Structure formats: C-alpha cells, structure tokens
Amino acid sequence: MFDSLKDKLGSFRKDVEETTEEKAEEAEAEAEAEAEAEAKAEAAAEADAGTQTTAETESDSSGVSEESDSEDAGSGRGFAQKAKSFAKGEIVIEExxxxxxxxxxxxxxxxxDVELSVANEILENIREDLVGATRSFNSETADVVEEALHDSLLKVISVGQFDFDQRIAEADKxxxxxxxxxxxxxxxxxIAKLSKYFEDRGLSTVIANGDTYRAGANEQIEEHAENLDKKIITHEQGGDPAAVIYDAVEYANSNDIDVVLGDTAGRLHTDEGLMDQLEKIGRVVGPDMTLFVDxxxxxxxxVQRAKQFNDAAEIDGAILTKADADSQGGAAISIAHVTGKPILFLGTGQGYDDIEQFDPEELVGRLLGEDE
Ligand SMILES: Nc1nc2c(ncn2[C@@H]2O[C@H](COP(=O)(O)OP(=O)(O)OP(=O)(O)O)[C@@H](O)[C@H]2O)c(=O)[nH]1
Structure with a gap:
C-alpha cells in the first residue's frame, strides 16, 4: 500500500540529509581551519610576550581541562577550545x-496524485519546520527531517478526524x-464490510438498497446480505430511494436494530437527480451520517469527486476502497484537507474483513517506514 509514495518520501529525506551533511562537513573544515589559524596567531603572540608564567596563569583561568589541553599546550590551546565548542556546535538549516x-x-x-493545494501545504509546513532548524553536528539530520515530514503530513491527513466508534456508540439508535x-x-x-464490522462490535445492522436506479443492484446487495446473514430492505427497480431507507429505519425501530446502512444510486455528482435524491433522503430520514465512498x-x-459531492450534499467523512491496490496514496493524503472531512476507513481487499479504520498517525508511520 502506497509503496511508491513511501519511496519518494524516503528520497526527500536522503536528499536533505546529504545536503546538510555536506554543509556540516564544510562548516567543520572551515572551523578547523579558523581554529588552526587562531592557534597559530595566539602562539605567535605568546612567543612575542615571551613568559611561560603568564601562559600558565592564563591556562588555569581558562577553565579548559588540563587533559584536553595536554597535547596542545601552548600553541594548540585555541584550537582545542574551538574544537570543543564544535563538538557541541550546531549548524542551521537554511532555505x-x-x-x-x-x-x-x-x-x-x-x-x-496528491492534490496541488495539499502538496503546497505539505511543502510549506516542511519549509517552516526545517528552515532555521538547528542540527547539532553529532546528531542525525534524518531525525530532524523525519520530524518535519511526519508533522507536515499528519497535519494535512488528520483534518477533521473524529472517533467513529465513539460517535456511533453515543448516538441514539x-x-x-x-x-x-x-x-x-x-x-x-x-456496506457489506461495515455490516460485518458492526457485528464484530456487537451492533446489529439492516441494509437498505437505496440504489433503485441500477439494474441488478438488488441482486448484488442481496448476495452480500445472504453471505453475511443480514436483513435487507429492497424495493422494485425505479422505486423511491428515500422510501426504501425510510422502511429500513422503521424496521430497525421495531426490531431493535442498532445501525441502518443505506446505499444510494451511484450516479455522477453532476447529476441533478442525485442532489434531489440526497435532499429527499435527508428530509425523509434525517440520516446521522453521510459517508462518501470512492x-x-x-x-x-x-479527490475532485469528494469535493464535489461534499459541496453538493455535505458529507461527514469518506471511505477509500482498494487502498491495497494503490501505490500512490494521493487520495488518502488529499481528501481530508480538500473537503475538511476525514477519511474514516480504508478498504484493503475483497474479503468482508478487509476494512480498517483510518488512522492518520499509522498512515504517516507507514509512509515514513517508522514501523520498520
Ligand atoms: N482489492 C479490493 N477490491 C475491492 C475493494 N472494495 C471493493 N472491491 C472490489 O471492487 C469491485 C466492485 O465493488 P462493488 O462493491 O461491487 O462495487 P460496484 O457494485 O461496482 O459499485 P458500487 O457498489 O455502485 O460502488 C468488486 O469486485 C469488489 O470486490 C477493496 O478494498 N480492495
């Protein structure tokens, strides 16, 4: 999952690491040369001043340990001091x-396939974190860069996140x-996977086939319901989707069912009919959540469809299917930031258990190979 993107993020880390590594080496070499020149100048000055006693007094008051100075006594002292400060020294990462x-x-x-505004936001966050950051000579640049990448990705991916299970648990049934x-x-x-997901958490479900538009939709969803031993409410093809979902809610009320899962016709977001359909479902049923699936x-x-659907009929969150077949990760990274609504689940295969709750921290960890 998202392997290609993971590789690319790895290359970025390597690039910055190499650049700052070079910079640290250059700075160190420069400092050494400076320290040496300083030491030479000091030695020359001491030779001019002449007295050994003065030099010893200076050494005592300098606070530099005898041990570290022993090899450099006299002319090497300035260099030793410089070298010491360098061991503790830092370089600043510049633009x-x-x-x-x-x-x-x-x-x-x-x-x-990361959406342009999201890519820009990520870059801006990284730039803000990295430029001006200090990196000590003896620390790994990789840590500094990893932190910047981690934080900037997390910031865009976790927009709007909420605890799905908790929201369901707390809602009226x-x-x-x-x-x-x-x-x-x-x-x-x-929908079939989620029905299983709820069952695993002790919640009963009824499925409503509100996709009365497409021929064969009933058969398809009925097959899943049969496999999972779930109740399904359907109407004739061409019927009113809001009426099907209404019936399912009625069924849930009278049978103590916890969750109604209502499918809708998968028409294009540009279809006027879709808007009418969703508006009517909203009016008749008053759903607790509308989830966009892509x-x-x-x-x-x-990403564009998520935005258009959300603009047309506000969604509460998104579910991304076939993440198992996606090496790019662009949609997973972009959707929350573009819509302001979180991704809640990832579909990870064709089996009923192949669905996982979307966890931004986990995704970032996965992308940055933090778990390896
Ligand atoms: N690899 C993989 N395949 C999936 C995933 N989710 C669904 N599929 C497959 O995608 C195909 C289409 O899924 P369906 O649920 O039948 O979708 P559809 O009926 O074509 O379209 P809608 O239900 O209208 O969205 C099926 O073969 C599914 O098994 C997933 O997360 N990973």
Missing amino acids: QDVEDPLWELEMALLES PVTIIFTGVNGVGKTTT EAVAGQDA
Missing part, C-alpha cells in the same frame, strides 16, 4: 539547503448511515 529537495518532493507528491459515491468504486462491498486508486479524480 537554500532544502530548496532543491523540496522541489523534488513537490514533483514526487504531484506524481503521486438506530443510527442511520447513508453512502454516496459514483458507481463501480466498491460502495456495495463496503476508490483510492482513482487518485485526483477521487
């Missing part, structure tokens, strides 16, 4: 040190969740 790596990173993010998104992205499979592999297309 020019990160400019090239940041440019490469921008290209890499865009190639990975039945909780009604409506699923929107275009056809063919795995919406139906996701496939991670659709990259920028998924």
Whole structure:
C-alpha cells in the first residue's frame, strides 16, 4: 500500500540529509581551519610576550581541562577550545539547503496524485519546520527531517478526524448511515464490510438498497446480505430511494436494530437527480451520517469527486476502497484537507474483513517506514 509514495518520501529525506551533511562537513573544515589559524596567531603572540608564567596563569583561568589541553599546550590551546565548542556546535538549516529537495518532493507528491493545494501545504509546513532548524553536528539530520515530514503530513491527513466508534456508540439508535459515491468504486462491498464490522462490535445492522436506479443492484446487495446473514430492505427497480431507507429505519425501530446502512444510486455528482435524491433522503430520514465512498486508486479524480459531492450534499467523512491496490496514496493524503472531512476507513481487499479504520498517525508511520 502506497509503496511508491513511501519511496519518494524516503528520497526527500536522503536528499536533505546529504545536503546538510555536506554543509556540516564544510562548516567543520572551515572551523578547523579558523581554529588552526587562531592557534597559530595566539602562539605567535605568546612567543612575542615571551613568559611561560603568564601562559600558565592564563591556562588555569581558562577553565579548559588540563587533559584536553595536554597535547596542545601552548600553541594548540585555541584550537582545542574551538574544537570543543564544535563538538557541541550546531549548524542551521537554511532555505537554500532544502530548496532543491523540496522541489523534488513537490514533483514526487504531484506524481503521486496528491492534490496541488495539499502538496503546497505539505511543502510549506516542511519549509517552516526545517528552515532555521538547528542540527547539532553529532546528531542525525534524518531525525530532524523525519520530524518535519511526519508533522507536515499528519497535519494535512488528520483534518477533521473524529472517533467513529465513539460517535456511533453515543448516538441514539438506530443510527442511520447513508453512502454516496459514483458507481463501480466498491460502495456495495463496503456496506457489506461495515455490516460485518458492526457485528464484530456487537451492533446489529439492516441494509437498505437505496440504489433503485441500477439494474441488478438488488441482486448484488442481496448476495452480500445472504453471505453475511443480514436483513435487507429492497424495493422494485425505479422505486423511491428515500422510501426504501425510510422502511429500513422503521424496521430497525421495531426490531431493535442498532445501525441502518443505506446505499444510494451511484450516479455522477453532476447529476441533478442525485442532489434531489440526497435532499429527499435527508428530509425523509434525517440520516446521522453521510459517508462518501470512492476508490483510492482513482487518485485526483477521487479527490475532485469528494469535493464535489461534499459541496453538493455535505458529507461527514469518506471511505477509500482498494487502498491495497494503490501505490500512490494521493487520495488518502488529499481528501481530508480538500473537503475538511476525514477519511474514516480504508478498504484493503475483497474479503468482508478487509476494512480498517483510518488512522492518520499509522498512515504517516507507514509512509515514513517508522514501523520498520
Ligand atoms: N482489492 C479490493 N477490491 C475491492 C475493494 N472494495 C471493493 N472491491 C472490489 O471492487 C469491485 C466492485 O465493488 P462493488 O462493491 O461491487 O462495487 P460496484 O457494485 O461496482 O459499485 P458500487 O457498489 O455502485 O460502488 C468488486 O469486485 C469488489 O470486490 C477493496 O478494498 N480492495
């Protein structure tokens, strides 16, 4: 999952590390040369002043240990002091040190289908964190860069996150969740997976097939319901989606069911019918949550659709299917920042258990190889 993006982030870290490593070496060499020149100048001055006694007095009051100075007594003392301060010394990461790596990173993010404004935000965050950061000579630049990358990715990925399980637990039952998104992205499979997810957590579900538009939709969702032994409410093709979901809520009320999972027709977000449909469901059923489903592999297309669906009928969160087949990760990184609504789940395969709660910290850790 997201392997290509992971490699690209790794390259950025290496680039900055190399640049600052070179800079540290140069600074160290420069300092050594300076210290040496200073030592020579001091030695010359001491020779001029002439008396050994004076030199000893100075050595005592300098606070520099005898041990470290023993080899450099006299002419080497200034150098030793400088070297000591260098061992503790720091270099400052400057704009020019990160400019090239940041440019490469921008290209890499865009190639990975990260949305432009999100890529810019990530770069801005990293620049803010890195430029002016001090890095001690004896510390790893990788740590400094990793922290900057970690923080900037987390900031854009975790926009709007909330605890899904807690929200469901605290809501009055039945909780009604409506699923929107275009056809063919795995919406139906996701509803089936979530039905299993809730069952595993002790919550009962009823599925409502509000996709009365597409031929064969009933059969498809019925197959999942049968596999999972779940109750399903359907109407004839061409029926009113709001009426199907209403019936499911009624069923849930009279049968003590915890969660209603309502599918909707996967029409295009530009369809007027879709808006009417969602508006009517909102009015008739008053869902507790509307979740947008799309496939991670659709990259920028998924990001744009999420934005358009959210603009048309506000969503509470998104689910990205087929993350297992996505090496780019652009949609996973961009959707929350673009819509202001969190990604709540990732679909990770075709089985009913192949769904995981979206955890921004975990995703960032995965992208940066922190768990390896
Ligand atoms: N690899 C993988 N395949 C998935 C995932 N989710 C769904 N699929 C597959 O994607 C295909 C389409 O999924 P469906 O749920 O049937 O979606 P659809 O009926 O085409 O479209 P809608 O239900 O309208 O979204 C099926 O073969 C699913 O098994 C996932 O997370 N990973």
